[in-house]
Amino acid sequence: MALPLILIIVLLVGYPALFSIHMATLNKSMERFVGFENFTFLFSRETFWMVVRQSVVFAVTAVVFKALIGFCVAHFVHNIPAKGQRKWRGMLLVPWVIPPAMSTLAWLWLFDPSYSAFNWILEGVGIAPVNWLGDPNWARFAVILVNVWFGAPFFMIMYLAALKSVPEQLYEAAAIDGANWWQKLWYVTLPMMRNIIAITVLFSLIVTFANFDIVRVLTAGGPVDQTHVFATWAFKLGIESSDLPLGAAVSLFMFPILAIAAIFILRDINQRGNEA
Amino acid sequence: MATRKFNRRRFLKATAAASTTAVFAPYISTSHAAGKLEVGFWDHWVPGGNDVLTKMCNEWAAKEKVEIKIDYIPSQGNKNLLTIAAESQAKSGHDMLAFPTWWPADKAKELEPVDDVMKDLISANGTVSPLMEYLGKHGGNWVAIPATPGSQIKGPCGRIDLFKQHAGIDIQKMYPAGAPPDKALSDSWTWDTFLVAAEKCHKAGSPFGIGLGGTTDSVDSMGALFGSYGAELVDAKGNITVNSDAVKQVLEYMKKLVPFLPPDVFAWDDASNNKWLVSGKGALIMNPPSAWAVAKRDAVKVAEQLWTFPTPRGPKGRYQPYLPFFWGIWKFSKNKSAAKSLMRHISTRSAVEKMVAASQGYDIPAFSKLNDFKTWAEEGPPKGTLYNYPPKPGQILSISAFPAPPKIAAQIYTQAITTKMVAKCTQGGESIDKAIAWAASELQGFMRS
Structure with missing residues (x-):
């Protein structure tokens, strides 16, 4: 019975993972085994540590905002009558169902270095144009903003499902006890949603850390590498600079970071499951 | 079959x-x-x-x-x-x-x-x-x-009218169609003249559009400039030579030029310069005639004023980015x-x-x-706009990062080290020495085999 699963794991997980590890231990021309040389080389590069910092800032900031916006919007949707909820859910999910490479192109036009629609509006109200993608800080803001725009609906729909699963009796009991809005949120809603929040954050963290398309389309890592994340830098090194082993090493560096985050989050969920 | x-x-x-x-x-x-x-x-x-x-x-x-x-x-x-x-x-x-x-x-x-x-x-x-x-x-x-x-060659494509009005340069007379270049005028087409023209066109509201991002158009433009000053980042033997007077001279030059370019050039990709010229905003870009071809389709009035001609000459010659x-x-x-x-x-x-x-x-x-086909002489409008596009005697076909060993040069090129150096010491506000030190460190990393 387990054979199909074993085959799936071996072919779709084991082989690619081992091949990546193998590739990361080869020299640039892939002719010689060099052990951890690619990793030690990366550790000595200023750009690598800049990419590490940027990836962390990008993923953490984006996930925090996606979670906050998703949480708020889920409440807004939850609080409207059930009859009209479907159309709102559908509309709010639109950013998430459009392929990100396509929607990011539209954002690129909005942020276009020379013909930004945002700048056109700003200039219309007498505000100086912003160098959205040419200034490192604004460029970071832009890639995070687009990621939040794309990812927040996922949080919204997950949180909405969690909210619907909270028994109404708990709120009624809290109301009888005299709990106000904040106390209901803090003592009823959040504890009941903790697991779904943790899982959603974990999944989103993994996906956001590995993000490629938004950064690639919007800034291609620029200006001066200051918006690169692991995936775009790995592509730059591995494919564009034809250094596949180094690109593989950069990609693999995401693994321990995400593994540690996954261990902590899943352990927390597991503990609460046992307590329950 | x-x-x-x-x-x-x-x-x-x-x-x-x-x-x-x-x-x-x-x-x-x-x-x-x-x-x-x-x-x-x-x-x-x-x-x-x-x-x-x-x-x-x-x-x-x-x-x-x-x-x-x-x-x-x-x-x-x-x-x-x-x-x-x-x-x-x-x-x-x-x-x-x-x-x-x-x-x-x-x-x-x-x-x-x-x-x-x-x-x-x-x-x-x-x-x-x-x-x-x-x-x-x-x-x-x-x-x-x-x-x-x-x-393709990525030499200048300029506006005939704006060059005449603002920079006082008749680019058609300098590089005519169907005839050799005007010796005196073409000899005076140097990077120093380019800088003066860039300043005048900027003041007149039609800046040159030279990208300084990480894509090929930006890197190739810088390659021609670096080459024409003899500024090598790595020599043919693979020695790092970025800390040289020639490189400093180029970076000094770019510190003077960047204020006359659009402020967002550091985010430009290979489409940005085309759009800049086709929109009628700019007086010059460095690009193959794709911008002209698009203008011919979408903005005929602009296309009629475009002329492709060779890059300016530097101390080491006229380097054409190929x-x-x-x-x-x-x-x-x-x-x-x-x-x-x-x-x-x-x-x-x-x-x-x-x-x-x-x-x-x-x-x-x-x-x-194979550089004498009638296509280049006949394409228009204006007729002969591409006559000076193919290489002519006296020009040096070049590529950014030459003469470094190709495997090192490819990384210098794809990682846009030249434009990043320029960005660091202009937009980034770093000193030239610091930008060179950063480049030297990056170049050291490219020596891996």
């Missing part, structure tokens, strides 16, 4: 005599004997650019009884690079493939030597520049031949002889002339006898 398995030994025996006596001898003439050939060409952006090539390939295939399969692979999203990387790993795929500028060097060991083809082509079409040897010849062998489609494509044959190909025959067929003067015409003059052949 019906085929049978191609027997290379039998074919060689049967055609040996013919192939030694004729440069472009037919590949094979027996029915159903020549097997299958899979080719991956670069997907030309000019509408109709692929059709001419397809027609020529099909004619060749019909004549030589080869079953040919052609894929046009776009460079958009680096699909061509991904294809090369995948086929190189898999040791399977197309027999013959288009390789962008740096890739013959990178895949040299996996490519079939084509010295015999190159010898014939040089004999028929004239010599190639040292730059082509630098990019296409490795370990003493040609590993790929210059491909016409996609090969970005060539190559065609190579994988060693794993099962039909190398057919691939070589096709290479010869689509590199004849008449074939190249058709390709240049189909590309509206965009493609620049690498061979010295």
